[in-house]
Amino acid sequence: MAEFATVLLVVGVLAAVLTCLVWLGSRVRRRGVGGDVMGPFDEIWHPTAHRSRAEIQVHEERVVPLPSAEGPPGAAEPE
Template identity: 45%
Template sequence: MDALLPFVLLAGGLAAVLGSFTWLASRVRRRGLAGGAMGAALASYEEAFRTTAYASHVEIRAQAERRSPLLSPDDDWRRAPAAPDGTG
């Protein structure tokens, strides 16, 4: 029985640690504290190990931040005349 005591203690300690991580994860999810930190951690993971996914992530963020140019109310709103070569 003395030979099993270290394994039982190890299994009990592991169960306690996993239980505390589960409790912490549910608490973080409930309060919504992991949004920015989790996004940054996943982005750095994807940058290191999945470069194509990270490149897509960067492009999607750039598209989301990009704004289309607005026309000025003072500008002429008519269409521009056609180019001499017939385009436009």
């Protein structure tokens, strides 16, 4: 019986760790902080991914917001 309890405990701990990793992965993807954490590892083992992520980040910083369809704030309505 003790062997069964040990196996059950190991499987339970493994399931808890995997569940936490899935949750952490989804949180990182939603918040977009994965690049900061994984950047050095990508640069070492997958340089093309690191370069493309850097290009995407530069492009996002350069994007100019589009003007509103209503025109500038405080503008009079056309007649």
